[in-house]
Amino acid sequence: MNFKLPFIPERPSKPRTRGLTMVMDKGLSVREAEDFMSVGSEYTDYVKLGFGTSIITPDLKKKIKVYKKAGVIPYFGGTLFEVFLIRNMFEEFVRFIQEYEITMIEISDGSYDIEHSRKLEYINKLSKIATVISEVGSKKKEVVYTPDQWVAMMKSELEAGSVKVIAEARESGTIGIYNDDGSINHAVVDAISTHVNLDNVIWEAPMKSQQAWFIKHFGANVNLGNIPPNEIIPLESLRLGLRGDTFFQFLPDNLK
Amino acid sequence: MNFKLPFIPERPSKPRTRGLTMVMDKGLSVREAEDFMSVGSEYTDYVKLGFGTSIITPDLKKKIKVYKKAGVIPYFGGTLFEVFLIRNMFEEFVRFIQEYEITMIEISDGSYDIEHSRKLEYINKLSKIATVISEVGSKKKEVVYTPDQWVAMMKSELEAGSVKVIAEARESGTIGIYNDDGSINHAVVDAISTHVNLDNVIWEAPMKSQQAWFIKHFGANVNLGNIPPNEIIPLESLRLGLRGDTFFQFLPDNLK
Amino acid sequence: MNFKLPFIPERPSKPRTRGLTMVMDKGLSVREAEDFMSVGSEYTDYVKLGFGTSIITPDLKKKIKVYKKAGVIPYFGGTLFEVFLIRNMFEEFVRFIQEYEITMIEISDGSYDIEHSRKLEYINKLSKIATVISEVGSKKKEVVYTPDQWVAMMKSELEAGSVKVIAEARESGTIGIYNDDGSINHAVVDAISTHVNLDNVIWEAPMKSQQAWFIKHFGANVNLGNIPPNEIIPLESLRLGLRGDTFFQFLPDNLK
Numbered sequence: 001m002n003f004k005l006p007f008i009p010e011r012p013s014k015p016r017t018r019g020l021t022m023v024m025d026k027g028l029s030v031r032e033a034e035d036f037m038s039v040g041s042e043y044t045d046y047v048k049l050g051f052g053t054s055i056i057t058p059d060l061k062k063k064i065k066v067y068k069k070a071g072v073i074p075y076f077g078g079t080l081f082e083v084f085l086i087r088n089m090f091e092e093f094v095r096f097i098q099e100y101e102i103t104m105i106e107i108s109d110g111s112y113d114i115e116h117s118r119k120l121e122y123i124n125k126l127s128k129i130a131t132v133i134s135e136v137g138s139k140k141k142e143v144v145y146t147p148d149q150w151v152a153m154m155k156s157e158l159e160a161g162s163v164k165v166i167a168e169a170r171e172s173g174t175i176g177i178y179n180d181d182g183s184i185n186h187a188v189v190d191a192i193s194t195h196v197n198l199d200n201v202i203w204e205a206p207m208k209s210q211q212a213w214f215i216k217h218f219g220a221n222v223n224l225g226n227i228p229p230n231e232i233i234p235l236e237s238l239r240l241g242l243r244g245d246t247f248f249q250f251l252p253d254n255l256k
Numbered sequence: 257m258n259f260k261l262p263f264i265p266e267r268p269s270k271p272r273t274r275g276l277t278m279v280m281d282k283g284l285s286v287r288e289a290e291d292f293m294s295v296g297s298e299y300t301d302y303v304k305l306g307f308g309t310s311i312i313t314p315d316l317k318k319k320i321k322v323y324k325k326a327g328v329i330p331y332f333g334g335t336l337f338e339v340f341l342i343r344n345m346f347e348e349f350v351r352f353i354q355e356y357e358i359t360m361i362e363i364s365d366g367s368y369d370i371e372h373s374r375k376l377e378y379i380n381k382l383s384k385i386a387t388v389i390s391e392v393g394s395k396k397k398e399v400v401y402t403p404d405q406w407v408a409m410m411k412s413e414l415e416a417g418s419v420k421v422i423a424e425a426r427e428s429g430t431i432g433i434y435n436d437d438g439s440i441n442h443a444v445v446d447a448i449s450t451h452v453n454l455d456n457v458i459w460e461a462p463m464k465s466q467q468a469w470f471i472k473h474f475g476a477n478v479n480l481g482n483i484p485p486n487e488i489i490p491l492e493s494l495r496l497g498l499r500g501d502t503f504f505q506f507l508p509d510n511l512k
Numbered sequence: 513m514n515f516k517l518p519f520i521p522e523r524p525s526k527p528r529t530r531g532l533t534m535v536m537d538k539g540l541s542v543r544e545a546e547d548f549m550s551v552g553s554e555y556t557d558y559v560k561l562g563f564g565t566s567i568i569t570p571d572l573k574k575k576i577k578v579y580k581k582a583g584v585i586p587y588f589g590g591t592l593f594e595v596f597l598i599r600n601m602f603e604e605f606v607r608f609i610q611e612y613e614i615t616m617i618e619i620s621d622g623s624y625d626i627e628h629s630r631k632l633e634y635i636n637k638l639s640k641i642a643t644v645i646s647e648v649g650s651k652k653k654e655v656v657y658t659p660d661q662w663v664a665m666m667k668s669e670l671e672a673g674s675v676k677v678i679a680e681a682r683e684s685g686t687i688g689i690y691n692d693d694g695s696i697n698h699a700v701v702d703a704i705s706t707h708v709n710l711d712n713v714i715w716e717a718p719m720k721s722q723q724a725w726f727i728k729h730f731g732a733n734v735n736l737g738n739i740p741p742n743e744i745i746p747l748e749s750l751r752l753g754l755r756g757d758t759f760f761q762f763l764p765d766n767l768k
Contacts, residue, residue: 002311003352006343027745029547035285039314052754053745055514058551083754086767087518096515111759139756170756172720208428233283233309242308242339244395244426247367255342258572259608262599291541295570464684489539489565498564498595500651500682503623511598 008240009220009250014045014071018199019221019239020164022046023229024077024171024206027053030062032229037070040232044072046104046133048225050171051079054100064100078108078135081122086112090122097130108135110168113143116153120160127161133202137168137176147191154196166225167192169204173226182207193218211238212245220250264496265476265506270301270327274455275477275495276420278302279485280333280427280462283309286318288485293326296488300328302360302389304481306427307335310356320356332356334364334391337378342368346378353386364391366424369399372409376416383417389458393424393432403447410452422481423448425460429482438463449474467494468501476506520752521732521762526557526583530711531733531751532676534558535741536589536683536718539565542574544741549582552744556584558616558645560737562683563591566612576612590620590647593634598624602634609642619669620647622680625655628665632672639673645714649680649688659703666708678737679704681716685738694719705730723750724757732762 012019025047028036037044047067054060054076067074076097084093097105105126109119119134126132134157136150145153154165167189168176177185177192192201198218204226205211214222220239227235237243241250248256268275281303284292293300303323310316310332323330332353340349353361361382365375375390382388390413392406401409410421423445424432433444448457454474460482461467470478476495483491493499497506504512524531537559540548549556559579566572566588579586588609596605609617617638621631631646638644646669648662657665666677679701680688689700704713710730716738717723726734732751739747749755753762760768 002313002316003348005311005339005345027551027742029550031287031543031547031550035287038285038287039283042314043312050746051756052749052752055517055754056555056748056752057514057745058554060514079754079756079759082759083517086759086763088767089517092515111756230283233313234306236312237308240308240312242311242335244307244335244367247335247338247342251342255344257568259567259604261567261595261601287543291543294541294543295539298570299568486539489569490562492568493564496564496568498567498591500563500591500623503591503594503598507598511600 007251007255011221011239014042016045018223020045020202020223021227021232021235022048022202022223022225023227023232024048024050024225025229026050026171027057028063028229030059030066033063033066036229036232037066037072040229041070041072043232043236047072047074048077048106049074051077052083053077054080055083061100064102073104075102075104075106075133078106079111081105081107082109082112085114094129102130104131104133106133106135106166107162108168110135110137110139116156120156123157123160123162132162133164133166134162135166135168139168139170139175141175147187150188151191151195154192154201158196158200164200164202164223165196166202167204169206169210169226171206171226173204173206173210177203178210182210184210184213198222208234208238208245211235215239215246216249263507263511267477267495270298272301274479276301276458276479277483277488277491278304278458278479278481279483279488280304280306280481281485282306282427283313284319284485286315286322289319289322292485292488293322293328296485297326297328299488299492303328303330304333304362305330307333308339309333310336317356320358329360331358331360331362331389334362335367337361337363338365338368341370350385358386360387360389362389362391362422363418366391366393366395372412376412379413379416379418388418389420389422390418391422391424395424395426395431397431403443406444407447407451410448410457414452414456420456420458420479421452422458423460425462425466425482427462427482429460429462429466433459434466438466440466440469454478464490464494464501467491471495471502472505519763519767523733523751526554528557530735532557532714532735533739533744533747534560534714534735534737535739535744536560536562536737537741538562538683539569540575540741542571542578545575545578548741548744549578549584552741553582553584555744555748559584559586560589560618561586563589564595565589566592573612576614585616587614587616587618587645590618591623593617593619594621594624597626606641614642616643616645618645618647618678619674620680622647622649622651628668632668635669635672635674644674645676645678646674647678647680651680651682651687653687659699662700663703663707666704666713670708670712676712676714676735677708678714679716681718681722681738683718683738685716685718685722689715690722694722696722696725710734720746720750720757723747727751727758728761
């Protein structure tokens, strides 16, 4: 902080268990990752190396080191797990994780439909060797879960060993917990927020309007994900009431 | 210029008083600011350190030096003024400006509604210690000014001491002088262009279609603002007729 | 490749004649071009220095060297050719190309309508001194070609000396081979794919949905253009079935 202002919400210091920000890296170079960390390391908790990009990104080990050195946890997007799984290469996936010294694993079924009981087994199994987070929701428009299904899946995945569950929205922010135009699917979000401990949910929120909505409704320390790297400072400004959208959010009534 | 072509509109050299480009920096790292300056310093006049990002951006003093050294004037977005003001911390705001050796101040009331007479007093007061620019227009959809109100506010703010007035559009370009879909609000823009000296108005125009419209209607040397850093070369190309949208704009009739 | 997976489509190694990716550089700094090459050189064939940006980009020679050294072919966007041509400065254009040691030339008529026979003459003439690619389609909404016209123009330009023809879409991806909302103009694309050798066509496809459509319909090695620099890794992931949109595309039936 360059200046201590009053009525700025308190943020837990890192390593945090709430108020988390997960950023999506879709293929930054090593130097771009350094640039991102030089402004964003304090405000970023996890960096998802998006979908299957890790298979083809040059200098991946170097980039992973940049993130770790800056105190940020890098992990492979859930699609990578699915890419291995559909090829019956679960063991190779585990070796790939170990080869890159990755300590957190995302388990998802957004592209490849597997039995939920099987997903729970993978969560349980992998939680013995790494920190597991799991994503709920499909990337396909035709797969629609009821609010009750969202809640039931999240609860069972947390019980199976996930430390956090991620509510799917795609990179574009137009599916899962959102409607086609990017607006909030209230029935789903209300059900989740009523029945699941919010500290354990990471909401994918790539658009500013979505980030502002979650901060207004669940506070500065809501967990948010799929943030583009160059939006880390704008998002932290939103969280702290330093931007138009949340300007009044954390002020006492006598100042409003 | 890598090649001297005929029928390219003349641009005043820096420091300019018209044909200004104001870029919005939402949280660039020091090295990213250097990269931006290495291509954009000649074409950029002001860099707005957006909304309240200056409170939380690491290495802010270093970044400010990068901009100054490149001959560009950095200043804090008007929301920062409002963040201090609503907390009754005007003196602290002035000290913050001085601590960072900022020489230009933006006064706005986009988030926090203050009496216009009070805004004029701040403009007047601060114009004694720095160059003042002021922003007209609200960030809130429900606050709609008539064309006459836009004109009256701009005129009085220029009289009070602002060297330029900025026509608000938000970063998204969908409010103030624009309609919801980003198209031009003609009644407002017509009134301003008729009654206010255009050299004193900076139009926020984050979208290419908006930039092209202003260049076509008011010429290559219209003042434009809220340009993303990586759009500085594309915008200068638009200004000079080096892009499809303005390809014919500055050609003599016999070549069209 | 950081890991050899089965059922990943084979990509020709560079220099390629099919499966090409053309990226649009709208004004990267030298260091940003280095960053882009450090992740993208293997996946990028051509870099278009967009529209007339080359006239005003600082350190252009240095940037061109960065691309060449990385094994990528840089060339000037077709609008630059048109900017010279409408000023009756064809000879100066050729000298400009030579001054910057550019070995590939794009001939287009997207902004400036010239007789098609004259365009063919330029293609023929320039193909004697450089590799020529040519762009078909207008940047103007009011100029609409029939599917037959698209095919005829492409065929005649390939015969005249173009090694590839580019199907115009603008940077925004909302004209030419696309409808206003960015969706595919099927009549045009079907006609081209039926009557022109697809290895000789580069489809401008700035949006992910467009890239995914072409990969699904014409395979991993379809030629795609106007890709933003930071989308090179995501695009290659799409080509290889490492992203949700093409996840099942290259898998054998027994795994689907």
